[in-house]
Amino acid sequence: MNSFDYTRASDVAEAVKLKAASPDAKFIAGGTNLIDLMKYHVEQPRRLIDISRLPLTAVEETSAGGVMIGALVPNSTLAYHPVIESRYPLLSSAILAGASAQLRNMASTGGNLLQRTRCAYFYDTATPCNKRKPGEGCSAINGLNRGHAILGASTSCIATHPSDMCVALAALVAKVHVAASSGERVIAFADFHRLPGDRPDLDNTLRPDEIITAIELPAQGFASNYSYLKIRDRLSYAFALVSVAAALKLDGGRIREIRLALGGVAHKPWRNEAAEAALRGQAPDREAFGRAADLVLMDAKAHAHNAFKISLARRAIIRTLTQAANATPQIQSIKAIR
Ligand SMILES: Cc1cc2nc3c(=O)[nH]c(=O)nc-3n(C[C@H](O)[C@H](O)[C@H](O)COP(=O)(O)OP(=O)(O)OC[C@H]3O[C@@H](n4cnc5c(N)ncnc54)[C@H](O)[C@@H]3O)c2cc1C
Numbered sequence: 001m002n003s004f005d006y007t008r009a010s011d012v013a014e015a016v017k018l019k020a021a022s023p024d025a026k027f028i029a030g031g032t033n034l035i036d037l038m039k040y041h042v043e044q045p046r047r048l049i050d051i052s053r054l055p056l057t058a059v060e061e062t063s064a065g066g067v068m069i070g071a072l073v074p075n076s077t078l079a080y081h082p083v084i085e086s087r088y089p090l091l092s093s094a095i096l097a098g099a100s101a102q103l104r105n106m107a108s109t110g111g112n113l114l115q116r117t118r119c120a121y122f123y124d125t126a127t128p129c130n131k132r133k134p135g136e137g138c139s140a141i142n143g144l145n146r147g148h149a150i151l152g153a154s155t156s157c158i159a160t161h162p163s164d165m166c167v168a169l170a171a172l173v174a175k176v177h178v179a180a181s182s183g184e185r186v187i188a189f190a191d192f193h194r195l196p197g198d199r200p201d202l203d204n205t206l207r208p209d210e211i212i213t214a215i216e217l218p219a220q221g222f223a224s225n226y227s228y229l230k231i232r233d234r235l236s237y238a239f240a241l242v243s244v245a246a247a248l249k250l251d252g253g254r255i256r257e258i259r260l261a262l263g264g265v266a267h268k269p270w271r272n273e274a275a276e277a278a279l280r281g282q283a284p285d286r287e288a289f290g291r292a293a294d295l296v297l298m299d300a301k302a303h304a305h306n307a308f309k310i311s312l313a314r315r316a317i318i319r320t321l322t323q324a325a326n327a328t329p330q331i332q333s334i335k336a337i338r
């Protein structure tokens, strides 16, 4: 059992002040990832700063035509919010593909961005792991790596980012609003999560004294032509082997705008703008989608047990783009029985 102090912050200013004063502290929101990590002794914060009661629970349309989502909006509230369901169904669909109904009720929007990898060695303190303890080595590279990265990995770490919601946020080109005692800043979603390089212990570019306050969606929600496809070992309660978020704008039988992001394949949600550019102006057919998939996977590299992910990703990209083009999005099972 780890002993720790517990403080509940009453506003953002108090939360960031407490965090700046104790570098060993951790914010706790829904606790669905942090508490597990503490039980496994992977995280050992000296103090928990409870931010779950902060007034960051609004989903509001902005003057720019987009939507601002408070960092403490529960995943389930967000997925079923009428504005999100009608204007950003890709985001609803990705959230509902994740975890379970109970977990989504607890999990917060900000916490979802900061959930840590599901690499089994990361959770097993008896094995070396550079993400847990820099310099120890990576047990997955020559170990069991069926679920690991095929894109953007390094010789230090081949872990993947586990979030579904973040794949949709990458495709929607969201922004992350953060605050610290010294002020506020906005981080482009593409710059929020990191590739492992030689610092796999750093998942993202959030500074230690910063708190996520909101996620901002731009006006373009791709409500007509979208799909989120998640391929996993079980239909629910399992992380993605490969997932794809696709969103299109069609005009006169051609692709006018396109977004394509993958989950389960890299240390961060994987968006490939070159593949998107290659599809603009093309007819939305299988051949064009295949060429785009080849561009996305051009530099893919397999390890001993995950070569299947490369061909799986290619097929998943083509299928998701086809679903989006035909306006027949993947139905998440929870949606069907709601
Ligand atoms: C069994 C299981 C299955 C799951 N399956 C899926 C899945 O299929 N797909 C998926 O996407 N997710 C899945 N999840 C993950 C779940 O979505 C995340 O655990 C959840 O989103 C984390 O949110 P939280 O509020 O509980 O975060 P917490 O556990 O409270 O915090 C997580 C981290 O974020 C930090 N933090 C939280 N909020 C903020 C903030 N506002 N600012 C700065 N730091 C903050 C905390 O300090 C901590 O480091 C699963 C989880 C479990 C336990």
Ligand code: SF4
Pocket: 117, 119, 120, 121, 122, 128, 129, 130, 131, 132, 137, 138, 139, 140, 141, 156, 157, 158, 159, 200
């Ligand atoms: S892949 Fe990354 S998280 Fe997994 S053991 Fe290697 S260093 Fe650790």
